[in-house]
Amino acid sequence: MENFTPISALIGGVLIGLSAVIMLAGNGRIAGISGILGGVLNTRGSERLWRVLFLGGLLLATLGYQFFAPESLIIEVQSTPVMTVVAGLLVGFGTRLGSGCTSGHGICGIARFSKRSFAATATFMLFGFATVYIVRHVLGGGL
Amino acid sequence: MNSNSQGLAHSVVSLASGLLFGLGLIISGMVNPAKVIGFLDLAGNWDPSLIFVMGGGVVVTTSTFWLVLKRDQPLFDNKFFLPTKADLDPKLLLGSALFGIGWGIGGLCPGPALTAVATLDPSLVLFVGAMLIGMVLQSLIAD
Numbered sequence: 001m002e003n004f005t006p007i008s009a010l011i012g013g014v015l016i017g018l019s020a021v022i023m024l025a026g027n028g029r030i031a032g033i034s035g036i037l038g039g040v041l042n043t044r045g046s047e048r049l050w051r052v053l054f055l056g057g058l059l060l061a062t063l064g065y066q067f068f069a070p071e072s073l074i075i076e077v078q079s080t081p082v083m084t085v086v087a088g089l090l091v092g093f094g095t096r097l098g099s100g101c102t103s104g105h106g107i108c109g110i111a112r113f114s115k116r117s118f119a120a121t122a123t124f125m126l127f128g129f130a131t132v133y134i135v136r137h138v139l140g141g142g143l
Numbered sequence: 144m145n146s147n148s149q150g151l152a153h154s155v156v157s158l159a160s161g162l163l164f165g166l167g168l169i170i171s172g173m174v175n176p177a178k179v180i181g182f183l184d185l186a187g188n189w190d191p192s193l194i195f196v197m198g199g200g201v202v203v204t205t206s207t208f209w210l211v212l213k214r215d216q217p218l219f220d221n222k223f224f225l226p227t228k229a230d231l232d233p234k235l236l237l238g239s240a241l242f243g244i245g246w247g248i249g250g251l252c253p254g255p256a257l258t259a260v261a262t263l264d265p266s267l268v269l270f271v272g273a274m275l276i277g278m279v280l281q282s283l284i285a286d
Binding site: 003004005006008009010011012013014015016017018019020021022023024025026027028029030031033034037038041042046049050051053054055056057058059060061062063064065066072073074075076077078079081083084085086087088089090091092093094095096097098099101102103105106107108109110111112114115116119120121123124125126127128129130131132133135136137 | 150152153154156157158159160161162163164165166167168169170171172173174175176177178180181182183184185186187188190191192193194195196197198199201202203204205207208211212214216217218219220222223224225226227228230231234235236237238239240241242243244245246247248249250251252253254256257258259260261262263264266267269270271272273274275276277278279280281285
């Protein structure tokens, strides 16, 4: 467990929670990323604007880190290009079919005591664990 | 508050919420697919950090959402936009399962992917492109 970073994980988690709170208190919206991105594709006008601005904020966070602290921005994709595409297709299709992802179901839905979000979160966690087990320990990590 | 200043406040909240969300993902290390896989790899060199990210986020949202939702409306919009479906349907579970498989393969969910893609890392661009295609495919099938 030498990679375990509880303090920064907790600080980051609190910031994500605060982000969801100001979105709900200010604009009455759920800070669910897959729903926001999906909405960009099929809304117009002010309904599209707030979504674009939110996603712009995500990009701005990375650009700020690249400018001020590039050494602490670590991004390592380990999957091959083909499997990265497969993963992206599954994540895009699955989050829209399942009405949410880690943020909308995991962070916001649980706070609303939504039965659907509890079920969704349990399901994607379970399948995430099972997939990594199969890829790493059955197939030998060859993806 | 007139509608112009309300619109401006709405936009500022959207951008600030996105920025906070992105910073939370970067600080917690969740933008790094290798770290997410480290959490999902229970049988390997397990990194429990993601529990603290989810935990920190959920504590903040759960302790505040109920208070926010006691108001008649949010500060800068005329109503709360909350999910209305209440029942567990096959789409929710199938979608979440597909998402979990994709998450396990790539170590990326929508939030971290859309944050990290600002680096223009080719793997991230590939993932986000595939994710968008997956979302469009889902909406075509849904219609």
